[in-house]
Structures are given as structure tokens and as C-alpha cells.
């Protein structure tokens with residue numbers, strides 16, 4: 001359960017190992033750098049005399065080497081880091097803790113593609129040491145293993161703070177209460193109430209920029225990226241159009257490049273546009289936006305979070321950056337804008353991700369206890385699909401129901417975790433070349449017990465003038481798939497194609 005105090009469980013497990021094993025080392029993984037300071041503080045406070053090393057990508061090379069050496073020489077007893085720290089040399093490793101084990105950030109998506117969580121499970125098994133995977137919304141893979149008895153399931157069913165109650169989740173039907181400037185009248189009223197009580201609100205919208213696209217009503221022109229299968233996003237404060245995939249930038253055109261019409265309209269809504277609407281609606285409010293654009297400078301994200309903690313913000317608008325870990329004591333309202341798109345994604349993992357994200361952002365509200373007025377914190381979800389079962393599970397805080405239903409669907413559709421997958425991706429100047437390579441790859445080896453699907457263009461086919469296609473390989477047997485991949489990769493290397501290709505096992509995005 002969210003707010004059940006799993007950090008305390010990690011700390012007590014650490015305490016046992018530190019006491020029992022004279023030189024024992026403990027590896028603690030968190031999904032994001034943003035989350036290290038908070039946990040680092042907890043660990044240092046609990047174990048003042050114990051040497052702690054941190055490993056993540058925002059350390060300078062010199063710092064990282066010193067910390068890596070401290071871990072390698074066994075001097076550091078506790079190593080706290082992001083996914084890359086699973087590759088650290090740890091001579092006396094006795095315990096691994098993975099916080100928020102479901103988080104997709106544990107998967108390295110480029111270059112050497114690995115899952116830090118799965119590697120950690122494997123490493124723990126090799127060393128015959130315990131590993132703790134913690135989450136309020138476990139990945140369906142881990143949930144499945146817990147159900148089958150492969151993992152041992154330990155449940156925290158109560159909130160850590162006495163008398164703390166779960167926030168009340170309500171759905172705001174946008175078909176009935178038509179939003180104005182992206183906000184329904186119910187949500188506006190709830191924001192106003194918090195303002196009057198001197199409490200904080202958070203609006204969550206996972207889309208940065210002002211509007212995802214601008215268009216011309218006269219001729220239908222839209223701001224496509226010339227290098228990607230994607231739109232140029234309007235960034236109004238910076239007066240720019242930006243592609244979020246290839247980082248192409250340009251000034252906002254004064255008139256339509258096709259017909260000359262000067263009346264170009266933004267379509268849709270990003271965090272900047274919500275911020276603008278709120279400033280007009282609540283001119284007296286202290287409004288802060290936290291997203292990748294507002295926190296570009298080093299240290300600015302932490303500074304922004306600090307102003308929220310100090311109570312200097314009335315309404316916070318943020319992307320997934322604000323969803324994780326932070327415990328805002330005065331926050332009693334979370335508004336979720338536009339989550340519906342993920343319900344109808346062709347990516348079968350989209351609903352799992354959405355549910356985890358919504359549970360996590362809902363957990364930002366009312367973590368401490370009831371507010372002073374005795375009222376319960378609220379989470380308001382604006383949706384056009386108020387009867388969707390995902391939202392029903394969210395309203396009742398029922399992860400079990402959601403997960404079991406999803407697993408049933410996955411079993412029926414023969415998808416992971418009931419099927420093992422690998423994905424061969426190819427990139428070329430022209431799509432036909434990439435497809436031809438994948439067709440040759442499909443036919444180059446006998447494959448009994450393995451299903452090789454037909455090559456298809458990736459959903460976002462073109463990025464930075466490169467076309468991309470993929471080939472999905474599946475088997476209900478992990479050993480059969482591994483045996484095939486071992487031979488296949490040799491055959492692929494021998495094909496001597498100039499196509500750039502990569503092979504990923506257990507792909508997250510397909």
C-alpha cells in the first residue's frame with residue numbers, strides 16, 4: 001500500500017545485515033537520481049558511522065571513480081544508486097534492495113540494453129543472498145512470480161502513520177462537465193477550496209510544452225517534424241517549435257508555410273498552457289511548473305522541490321517528474337489531466353504503466369494524516385471514460401484486482417509474462433532497406449518452437465531522418481528462446497549488412 005513505510009523495512013533489513021556480517025555490503029537501487037538525496041538522508045541518519053557510496057550519472061567522473069573504488073575495495077558498506085550501480089564491483093555483497101521495482105527507468109533502452117532489476121535478481125541468485133523488490137504497484141512480471149511462489153510475497157496492508165487514510169479518488173466525467181482551458185468546473189472549485197484553506201494542490205499532466213502541435217484551419221497544415229514521424233511541439237515562453245525526438249528547433253512561423261494564413265492555432269494542451277490558464281484563473285496564486293523544460297539547469301529541480309516543501313507554492317503543475325517519491329506534507333489535492341490516451345494505446349503495457357503512474361501520483365496527496373480541518377485528501381481524475389475498469393480499480397485502490405485482470409488478459413493473448421520475447425530492430429536511410437534486412441534475418445535460421453513474426457515499421461517510423469523497423473521473436477520457453485538467440489546473433493553478424501541493428505531480450509516498448 002502507498003505510504004505503508006517500505007523504506008523502514010529496507011532500513012531494518014540493512015541494519016540486520018550490517019550487524020550480522022562484519023564486512024557485508026548492501027546495494028540499494030532507486031529508479032531516478034531525483035530520489036537519491038531523500039533516501040541518502042534517511043540512510044545517513046539511521047547509520048551515522050557507516051560508509052555510504054552513491055553511484056549515478058550526475059556525479060563527476062572523479063567522484064564516480066572514488067565511490068566506485070570504495071565499493072570495489074569493500075570500504076563502502078552501503079551503495080546507493082541508479083540502474084548503472086548494478087554493474088558495480090561489490091566483493092562482499094550480502095543484500096540487494098530495489099525500490100519501486102516496477103519502474104521502467106531500471107531498463108537501459110540504448111546501447112547495452114539491460115534491466116537492472118532482472119540483473120539484480122540474477123546476481124542475488126548467483127550469490128545466494130536475499131533481494132527485496134519493493135513497490136505499491138509491482139510489475140506484472142514480479143506479481144506473477146509472487147503468485148506462482150517463485151518469489152515470496154510480503155504485504156504491507158496498512159499505512160505507516162497511525163490514522164492516516166488513503167486519499168479519496170474521484171472521477172470527473174468530462175462528457176458531463178465540459179472542461180474550459182483544460183479544467184472542469186469541479187476541479188476549479190476544488191483548487192479554489194485549497195487556496196482558501198492555505199493547502200497545496202498538484203496538477204499532473206504528462207505532456208510538456210505549450211501545445212503538442214500547431215495547425216492552420218484554412219488549409220489543414222500541421223507542424224510536422226521534417227526529420228521524424230512526429231510533430232513539432234509549441235514552446236510558447238521560448239517562442240520556439242521543438243521536436244522532442246530529434247531536438248530540431250525553429251521559430252514559431254508568423255504565417256502558414258503552405259497558404260500564408262496568419263491565424264495559426266495551438267492544438268491540445270501541455271504543461272505551459274495549463275500554467276497560463278491557471279495564471280488567468282487564479283491571478284493571486286503562487287504557481288510553479290516542474291518539468292524537463294523548467295529544470296534544465298543543474299540543481300534547479302531540487303531547488304524547485306524545496307520551494308514546494310517550504311510551502312511557497314499554492315499550485316504545482318508537473319509531469320512524471322513530480323509523481324515519484326516526494327512527500328509533500330501540505331498537499332491535499334491532486335488533479336490528473338488527460339490520462340485517457342494510454343487506455344487505447346497499441347502498446348499492451350500502456351495500461352500497466354498508467355495504473356502505476358496514477359497510483360504513484362495519487363500517493364503524493366495526504367501522505368501524513370488527515371489535514372488539520374479533518375478532511376480527507378482528494379485525487380480528481382478528469383476522464384471521458386469514467387466507466388473504464390482501470391479507473392474503477394484506481395478509485396478503490398485495488399491493485400490486486402487490476403493486476404489479476406491484466407494477467408488474465410495477458411494469458412489469454414499469450415503475452416509476457418506468459419510468453420518470452422526478443423526484438424530485433426533495424427535502422428536505415430530507407431524503410432525498405434530495414435525491412436529487407438529483417439526479412440533476411442527472419443529466414444536465415446531454422447527455428448523450431450520459436451515464433452518469428454513479420455517485420456513491421458516501428459510506430460514512430462522515422463526519427464532524425466532514419467527509418468526504423470522491427471521483428472518480434474517469441475517463445476513460451478525461455479531456454480528455447482535463449483538457445484535460438486545464441487545461434488541467431490552469430491548468423492546476424494555474418495550477414496554483413498550496413499543496416500544498424502540491435503537485439504533486445506524482454507523488450508519494454510514494442
Ligand SMILES: [Zn+2]
Nearest residue numbers: 216219256259
Ligand atoms: Zn494554411
Ligand SMILES: [Zn+2]
Nearest residue numbers: 225228243246
Ligand atoms: Zn524530429
